[in-house]
Amino acid sequence: MARLENAYTPDLRGYLEMLEREHPEHILRITAEVDPKFGVSGIIHRLEQDGHSPVVIFDNVKGSKVPLVANMHANFERLRLALGMEKGTIAEFVAECSKRQESPVDPVMVASKDAPVHEVVITGDAIDVEALPICTYHEKDAGKFITAGLAVMRDPDTGINNVGIYRHQVHEKNLLGVQLSETADGNVIWKKNERRGLPTPIAIVIGHHPAFFIGSLAFSTLDDDEIKIAGAMLQRPIPMVPCKTIPLDVPADAEIVIECEIPPEIRRLEAPFGEYPGTYGPERMNPVLEIKAITHRRNPLYQNAFVAHSDNLLLSGVIRSSFIERTVRIACPTVRAVAIPRAGRYRFMCYIAIECMIEGEAKAAAMAAFVADPFLKYAIVVDHDVDVTNDAAVLEAIACRVRADRDIFMVPYAKGSPLDPASYDPAGGSHLVTKMGIDATRKSNYPDEVAVPGALSLDLAAFIPGYGGPGRLRG
Ligand SMILES: Cc1cc2nc3c(=O)[nH]c(=O)nc-3n(C[C@H](O)[C@H](O)[C@H](O)COP(=O)(O)O)c2cc1C
Numbered sequence: 027m028a029r030l031e032n033a034y035t036p037d038l039r040g041y042l043e044m045l046e047r048e049h050p051e052h053i054l055r056i057t058a059e060v061d062p063k064f065g066v067s068g069i070i071h072r073l074e075q076d077g078h079s080p081v082v083i084f085d086n087v088k089g090s091k092v093p094l095v096a097n098m099h100a101n102f103e104r105l106r107l108a109l110g111m112e113k114g115t116i117a118e119f120v121a122e123c124s125k126r127q128e129s130p131v132d133p134v135m136v137a138s139k140d141a142p143v144h145e146v147v148i149t150g151d152a153i154d155v156e157a158l159p160i161c162t163y164h165e166k167d168a169g170k171f172i173t174a175g176l177a178v179m180r181d182p183d184t185g186i187n188n189v190g191i192y193r194h195q196v197h198e199k200n201l202l203g204v205q206l207s208e209t210a211d212g213n214v215i216w217k218k219n220e221r222r223g224l225p226t227p228i229a230i231v232i233g234h235h236p237a238f239f240i241g242s243l244a245f246s247t248l249d250d251d252e253i254k255i256a257g258a259m260l261q262r263p264i265p266m267v268p269c270k271t272i273p274l275d276v277p278a279d280a281e282i283v284i285e286c287e288i289p290p291e292i293r294r295l296e297a298p299f300g301e302y303p304g305t306y307g308p309e310r311m312n313p314v315l316e317i318k319a320i321t322h323r324r325n326p327l328y329q330n331a332f333v334a335h336s337d338n339l340l341l342s343g344v345i346r347s348s349f350i351e352r353t354v355r356i357a358c359p360t361v362r363a364v365a366i367p368r369a370g371r372y373r374f375m376c377y378i379a380i381e382c383m384i385e386g387e388a389k390a391a392a393m394a395a396f397v398a399d400p401f402l403k404y405a406i407v408v409d410h411d412v413d414v415t416n417d418a419a420v421l422e423a424i425a426c427r428v429r430a431d432r433d434i435f436m437v438p439y440a441k442g443s444p445l446d447p448a449s450y451d452p453a454g455g456s457h458l459v460t461k462m463g464i465d466a467t468r469k470s471n472y473p474d475e476v477a478v479p480g481a482l483s484l485d486l487a488a489f490i491p492g493y494g495g496p497g498r499l500r501g
């Protein structure tokens with residue numbers, strides 16, 4: 027089903043050209059001047075409310091000469107097209123991501139003179155990040171935030187690349203903030219360096235192909251190089267170029283790269299910022315990023331993500347089920363399906379369907395899910411005949427098959443998301459939460475379920491002339 031898409035260059039502008047040519051309904055261009063403060067977010071919010079999810083290209087953002095590409099990941103079909111899949115369900119897409127992740131693709135190094143992202147190099151006093159169309163999204167946001175920067179870092183112990191998206195508040199023209207949540211590998215890399223009194227190099231890559239984003243957000247360990255996973259998603263080596271001022275390599279065909287260093291022991295108040303649960307992430311004393319250089323293409327595109335909305339929720343939402351399923355399979359070989367529901371904001375909940383062979387297996391499956399994904403708060407395990415893509419079916423299994431004292435277990439003071447609105451101290455940004463596993467499978471003493479003998483083989487038309495079948499009583 028997957029089709030190798032060789033017809034366009036595997037970068038942001040190549041993907042946009044492909045959409046324009048083959049799926050033009052996915053692109054909306056706005057040429058009128060729009061305010062980066064609430065103007066951009068206002069338009070996308072209203073489109074979302076009306077059920078529209080195109081990529082929106084803002085040609086004229088007030089105060090910047092750089093066009094803005096917004097809302098790229100708000101639509102599942104576009105994520106699927108990024109893998110070259112013209113058709114397929116979420117489950118098929120996730121299976122394809124999972125398959126590609128098993129065959130990482132090594133990057134290739136290119137010279138600076140051949141790297142589009144090095145066409146323009148800005149250092150020293152000339153650095154001014156505010157030249158970019160960086161937006162303010164929600165009413166109480168502390169300021170402007172870069173929201174779709176793919177941060178490349180390197181594990182100081184192994185030299186292996188890590189990539190994650192972290193928000194960056196603009197503090198000054200050459201100083202950014204960062205929220206490295208306790209759920210992120212990036213947090214571990216920064217702490218490893220800081221404990222040794224060392225700065226952490228970090229390159230913020232802006233503007234790339236959606237398959238690169240999928241690879242970066244795929245679940246992996248610190249020992250998996252996410253540049254190679256991004257290469258696997260794109261099914262070709264990522265061309266990389268050494269940074270100008272820091273010891274890291276970055277994708278040569280990105281639009282913009284902000285080369286930075288996190289100095290040890292320095293903190294600055296960061297946030298509030300409207301976050302993925304739909305609530306504001308609280309002010310915290312967070313590290314800062316000193317900008318050493320900004321490099322970009324001659325006519326760069328800036329890309330953002332609308333956090334707390336589909337653009338953010340879908341992107342790192344749908345793909346997480348594959349890693350959960352692989353981990354649950356270790357605890358429970360008969361796992362049939364894992365779904366991450368929108369109702370849990372694609373983060374907090376997962377539904378796991380198993381064919382229960384051994385008593386206690388459902389709880390083992392729930393525990394494995396918590397091991398796989400630190401964002402999860404609720405792991406709900408059902409029998410394999412329950413449709414985990416249907417919230418009501420899962421709720422019905424809970425209603426009928428759960429005895430709370432026997433089937434629910436809790437893990438208090440566990441590592442979770444510091445943005446969880448129900449953590450031990452949401453206002454302080456605590457990452458300590460309580461996890462809950464629910465075994466909603468039928469137990470061995472579960473009564474027989476009702477059935478009418480012969481009903482399925484009845485020919486209703488013999489009794490109801492003109493019977494119309496499902497949906498219509500009479501044809
Ligand atoms: C649009 C968007 C914004 C995000 N912002 C943050 C953030 O500010 N801090 C954070 O720790 N994770 C954030 N995430 C989630 C991480 O990018 C994600 O957990 C990623 O897998 C982390 O990679 P790592 O574990 O390799 O560090 C964001 C995700 C998306 C899609």
Ligand SMILES: [Mn+2]
Binds near residue numbers: 247
């Ligand atoms: Mn990682």
